[in-house]
Amino acid sequence: MPRPAIRAWNFRHPNGATAAEKSEVRSAVTRYLLISLTVVVCVSVPLSFWIRAQAQSHTLADATVITHHLADYTVGPLITDEVIAGDPEALKLLDSRVAPWLADGSIVRVKVWNADGRVLYSDVPSLIGRTFDMPPWSVPLLAGGADRAALQQQNGLDNDYEADSGELVEIYVRALDAAGRPVMFEAYFDDQTVHDEQASLLLSMTPAILLSLMVLQLAQLPLAIRLARRIQVDSASRRQLLQDSIRASDLERRRIARYLHDEVIQDLAGLSYALEAEDKLDSGAQRSLIAKARLILQRNVGTLRAMTGELYPPDLDRLGLIEALRRLADPLTEQGVEVRLNLPEHLDLDRDRSSILYRIAREALSNVLKHAGAHSLELALMQDGDRIRLSIRDDGRGFDPEAEPPDWHVGLRIIRDTVLATGGTLEISSRDGDGTSIVAAIDRS
Structure with missing residues (x-):
């Protein structure tokens, strides 16, 4: 083979x-x-x-x-x-x-x-x-x-x-x-x-x-x-x-998430309720169009709410990286993907590096959920001397790394850029029809 x-x-x-x-x-x-x-x-x-x-x-x-x-x-x-x-x-x-x-x-x-x-x-x-x-x-x-x-x-x-x-x-x-x-x-x-x-x-x-x-x-x-x-x-x-760029990025993500939640999503949700009320009152030919617009609006509101959840990660200081990674795996389990976690009981890691590893895992799992079509996934976090190694492997459809990456590979590019910014190492291996493996390693300090 x-x-x-x-x-x-x-x-x-x-x-x-x-x-x-x-x-x-x-x-x-x-x-x-x-x-x-x-x-x-x-x-x-x-x-x-x-x-x-x-x-x-x-x-x-x-x-x-x-x-x-x-x-x-x-x-x-x-x-x-x-x-x-x-x-x-x-x-x-x-x-x-x-x-x-x-x-x-x-x-x-x-x-x-x-x-x-x-x-x-x-x-x-x-x-x-x-x-x-x-x-x-x-x-x-x-x-x-x-x-x-x-x-x-x-x-x-x-x-x-x-x-x-x-x-x-x-x-x-x-x-x-x-x-x-x-x-x-x-x-x-x-x-x-x-x-x-x-x-x-x-x-x-x-x-x-x-x-x-x-x-x-x-x-x-x-x-x-x-x-x-x-x-x-x-x-x-x-x-x-x-470190400053990581903190600034987190602050910007939170600002955007708050803006979407407090402004855009609220306005769109209000518009959805208005369309729903209009749908109930209107019995004419426009009722079908209003219902269709309301469904599209509700779907987009749901998408924006999911985006705010991704933009605003959980409180890593309160939950810790281990628990945050467990929660990341929940959406895959709900979609029927068998998830095997190999996580240590305790990991002494600062907030910045915990945030980096969380971002890498979030992008990788999001990519698996949206595009890989995987039936099983293994997520492991290991300490190798002075380096922390994050490994994510799935049995999805895979891809050819040597070919021109499709548009939906933006998640992999985000992972690559994140690791590049931290000075760690990244290895992505895949083959059409044979799953994908992502192994990222960064220094503990």
């Missing part, structure tokens, strides 16, 4: 009391501080990763320079034909030159490769002379391409002696042996250098950056407080205007 079409209006109601204004300002400032803290955290996290990446890049660049120095001035010139042939004396000489570089532990391993993947030299003697598959990037590197530097785990076939060392800084550079032939020099550095550099940069840069962000946020705090107070004053003014 397709879901009913829904039209909703949503508005927020301003808080107006002095205590509420202060609370709202505090709440706004608290939200601002929380958002500021969130911004600082959101900026700090990627910033820390950026600093770590910069530190790693800087350390790898330094390690590459060291590797070039070792390869070009210490190891490369000693890669002679004797070393390549595996001469022990030549290898011993090379070991003695490399030993000082390995002594402090910053360099973990060195290897020298030829273009065929043969290890010409390593500080691990068992690797010398072994051949491994060369990676694709070795060809451009040996041809004079870019160096390679990375911080990673060593798990290749040639890394049996480094596999248990965790992450290592791995540097590959091009060098020339004693005969001017290109070789690939590989050096492994302890990763502690990278981590120390990252920690150093974080400790040196992060406090200054975070302090700058905090100062910026605190500098904006007075502006945020001033803006929150200004908005609160405007909200209080709008609330006061709303």
